[in-house]
Amino acid sequence: MQFAPSVYEHAARVIGHSPGDVSRNVDLLARGHVEAYRLYQHRPIVVGIDIYNLEAEAYGAVVSQASGNGIPAIHEHPFSTARQLIDLEPFDPESAGRVPMAIEAARRVAVACPDADVRVPLSGSFSLATNLMGFENILCEIQTAPEMVTQALMSLVRGQVRFCRE
Secondary structure: OOOOOOOOOHHHHHOOOOHHHHHOOHHHHHHHHHHHHHHHOOOOEEOOOOOOOHHHHHOOOOEEOOOOOOOOEEOOOOOOOHHHHHOOOOOOOOOOOOHHHHHHHHHHHHHHOOOOOEEOOOOOHHHHHHHHHOHHHHHHHHHHOHHHHHHHHHHHHHHHHHHHHO
């Protein structure tokens, strides 16, 4: 059995910066994960800080910076119904939010750590829907409109597939 630590925001601490600063700077993000790999030799290296926010931000969610060593978070969800998610166009991974930065940081880490298994995080459609419409809203719709939720989740999968192809 292999040990696979989830480094994420700890990569910021390794280089003496806050998670908020590192999450918005490609140089710091790459450096933090390279230095964490040098320290822990962990596999895989999943390049990111607030990994569940990345795609939600690309769809329009506002990610608020936390103070100190807190992790950036989504406090207000941009959508309230599954129907709204069905109509979303998949985001463009080359230009939406911090997605291009995360991909570039992962490329840099892969160059700096050629023997490592470097990956870009990808949210599941349910986690993404929860960040976009809120946990309570999606749970209520699962109870009252399960077919609509299924359609919304499948719609979000299209965007995730596009992201993976990048």
